[in-house]
Amino acid sequence: MSVKIEVIEGGIPHQKILIAGLVLAVIGLYLSYLNVLLGTQMFAFFGGLAAIAALVWGSHSIKILASYGIGTGVPSAGMIAFGSGVIAFLFATKFGVLAPIVAIILAAIIGAILGYLANEVLSMHIPVMIKSLTEMAVVGALTLMGFSAMISGSFTFSALTSTPTSVIGKLLAMFLGSPNAATTSFSLYIGGALIATVFLLGAIAIQHGFNACLGPGWKQDRMLMLTAECGFLSMIVAAVMSAALINPAAAILSFIIGLVGWYYTYMKYIELSKRDAASWLDAKPIPEVVEGH
Amino acid sequence: MSALGGPKPAGGSTGIAPVPALVSLVIFVIIFAVMYMFGGSLGMTALIGIVIGGLLIGFGVHFVPVGGAPAAMGQAPGIATGVAMLAAGGGLAGLFGGAWAASQGTVVAVVTGAIGGGLMLAITCFFVNFIYIYGMGIPAASGKVKKDPITGDSQAEYKSQGTEGHGLPFVSFVGGVIGGILGGAGGTLIYLMLLNVYQTSLPGVMKATAAQVAPIAVSLAGMFAIGMFLVIAVLAAYNITGTIEGPHDPKFKRFPRALVASAVASALCGVAAILLVMV
């Protein structure tokens, strides 16, 4: 992709996006924790919203990192973000209510060390490398945690025996061969490796905003809107998968919120594309251009 | 990809500066100390295995001949896709085979994984040349060396005008297979080490029998192995700035620093993955 990428000018400063993304993601995760406190699953959708907040922030970090030209494609940045994020996330799930905080700290440590390795050991010498990889690891961990909370109703590894409904309990018993052990929806979430799906949902969504909008006419609001759209789209399919693990009402609520959010952001994104496009043609030939051959 | 801006070492600098090397060593030692304190001998063995696996992956990526976007136009030799993901394609196909053979012992499983990765890349590389030769009528030629180091075939006159070479000369093909073998072995080794730790520890942690935690152990180990594989593969791809022709490419000489990075990165990720069930 031989596109010259310019450094950002104008728009919302990155610092603001960072803080907003981080704070909203943490708030969203803790709102989803109401599930555990109130013994319900209706708040699962907050996990999806938390993940979207993290993704929007992450796509802007990728934009900043990629403006330096990292030599490999933009998608690899999403892969390293989620590769390090999934490790921090899974480790953090042990810590119960503190999980989001532990995930942020651990992901930051892993990301910073990876950034240091890339910059100093591999001699990349990109000024924002350490900061960007730190941010992206945190984004990866928070996104995984958000979608996990949304699909399984909780983000903790320890047995939350109060949450599964009886129907799910029976299914789990069938699936795992015993009704007694490992019967939380989170264990099923891990055991069924739905996390693999969520991993790629996030890894593609985080890089798509920038990858799809790069070019000389890049606009910040359009890219962020697209990332939000990808997030809501992921939320729709995540809600479908969550129907297997949490009660149907909660899954339908997540699905409706995802659908409404997706429709809004998608329409908004088309509008912004229309604003930025050179022209908007339907079944018209290639226009005559003076410098064309 | 040369049109992208940014500072890039010209390929001459292959070594590691002393300070980062020292810092890496310190991080590495700290990680092992933490492991020793909390993990005991089971954790230590697993972590050593994971580091070896990480080294295999990081080294293997350097063998896989990837030309990036120019390769799709026959402008540069190599396979026309991303290096990290191609290595992942081969390595994960190897992991698939290795995980299948997990019950037959570590050695057999790792070798099975290695052959699985090598097989995937052997077939892929063969079809790359097939398309170039029978689909586009273009013979293979390297842009980086005058003679193929294995077969001794001269390369320069088979390079069409205005390009840096195209297709996969024999040395690149062999490099691809070696890369797949190393990636498959490394991925499988990481998976087996983690699987062993989880199968031993999870029943106690979750208060369940081994049969009940089996799906969780397999999924956790598989997911961690894939996550680590991608992290190491991307770091190695950064080291070669995205494209490489194979073991004869001058960029190949940069591998020592990728080994340092892979060792630290795999130890770092490995310690988190093991301590998940140990602390």
Place this chain on the structure above:
Amino acid sequence: MVDIVFSIGITALAGALATVAGAAEDVESDIGSQGDPNSQVQLAPQMGYIHRIYNKAIAGEPPAWGLWIALGAGIAWAFMVMQLNPILAIVLGAGLATFVQGVYSTTAYLGRTASLSKFGQPVYIDIIKSMTTVTMAHAFVAIFATVTICYLMNAALGHPFPLPLLGLVWGIALGAAGSATGNPYYGKERQYQTQNFGAGVPISASGNIVRYAEAGERNSLDNGFFTAKLGGPASGVCFGLIVFLELWRTVLFENVGAGWGAIIVGVIIILIFTVMDRFIEVWARKNYGPYTKPTEETSS
């Protein structure tokens, strides 16, 4: 014995499905100009060549296909846990994954094209309307076939990985095989049809892609017709062989020599492919000959 026969049948079925999947995957990505040839579709307007080619840059093919397959597999798995018939579950999973693929395609085209406004590249709505559906159809075939393979591996052959994890592994492998085989054929042979046959595209010609067809202006469906003749089938055979040989050697020889049987067979297969590769390489050198006279000038 019955077990072996059953497993061989499954292996053959998986190989056949993989061939279909590989072919559909490559044609899908060529219609959408996904993967590395995308760089030229992106570059052309900057060089003054406004075109009507679909430019759906979602990611590299391997990660994108990793997502489609893992998503199809994840949704199918979720429906199976809800006690739905596996075939219906896989169809629903593939359908929803195709929906996601379609949405990603449209946003990628809009985003890339809108960012090229400086060079006067218009957004063609009719491209989105007519091409997206075609790529979605191909994507559905590829996703359904690959998720079915993963299901067969898990349910019939007893692989320990759960369905979504298998989806991730084989999705990335499918994208890697398809993009490696199919990309050059579309990138060189179709996009640069006007350049010399039998030679790489000179770097100076970059961006000058073919924009006109036999009648009117070329669109991406024409590219689909073209690549479906060689690039697609070759990608299909490539992925089909990968899946078939990997399963075949394991199913038949796993219990020979405590696991070493499958390994030895694998080594032999690798050696066969190495010999075949060397053969066609030498064949090409002999039959096509060098471009320039040897010994005169050596490259820098």
